[in-house]
Amino acid sequence: MRYIHNTVAAVATASALLLTGTTATGVAQAAQPTQQPAQQPVQAKSLYAPxxxxxxxxxxxxxxxxxxxxxxxxxxxxxxxxxxxxxxxxxxxxxxxxxxxxxxxxxxxxxxxxxxxxxxxxxxxxxxxxxxxxxxxxxxxxxxxxxxxxxxxxxxx
Known part of the structure; x- marks a missing residue:
């Protein structure tokens, strides 16, 4: 019974990944923290005082x-x-x-x-x-x- 339950859970997880187009590699990459690019200083958009x-x-x-x-x-x-x-x-x-x-x-x-x-x-x-x-x-x-x-x-x- 335990084997059937685990198999059903694995199939459900695999189906969800296939439906969203995510691969096992994509899941592993998504789990890794991403590095944010450095913030750029705000540039003036106009030469006129607002x-x-x-x-x-x-x-x-x-x-x-x-x-x-x-x-x-x-x-x-x-x-x-x-x-x-x-x-x-x-x-x-x-x-x-x-x-x-x-x-x-x-x-x-x-x-x-x-x-x-x-x-x-x-x-x-x-x-x-x-x-x-x-x-x-x-x-x-x-x-x-x-x-x-x-x-x-x-x-x-």
């Missing part, structure tokens, strides 16, 4: 707790691209203010808005010309945000 951002508009009082309503990606180097509807114009605008998002918002808006408290938070996170960006601004309601950012294409999405 400029890639995620821009969001959300409802809430802080960037951490706001519910994101809209979000886009914007890459400016080496060429404007991303999901932003006007990537080239937004990149040009950011270059004119040297990536200072605060300079995009008007200090004074002439748009008539109610004083209803319905807070909106806009954020920019990522990298601008190789430097980390983590910026946000709070507005009392969507009307105030639109009035303050009326001349900006960066947050027009």
């Amino acid at each position: 400029s890639a951002l995620v821009l969001t508009i959300g409802m809430g009082e802080t960037a951490a707790t706001a519910t994101v309503q809209r979000a886009v990606t914007l890459t400016c180097a080496p060429r404007p691209e991303g999901t932003h509807p006007s990537a080239a114009a937004a990149c040009t605008e950011l270059r004119t203010v040297d990536g200072q998002f605060t300079a995009l918002a008007k200090k004074e808006s002439h748009k008539m808005c109610t004083r209803q408290w319905n807070p909106v938070v806009i954020t920019a996170a990522g990298v601008w010309q190789g430097k980390r960006v983590d910026w946000s601004a709070l507005f009392g309601n969507p009307c105030e945000m639109e009035g303050s950012m009326a001349d900006s294409t960066v947050f027009s999405f």
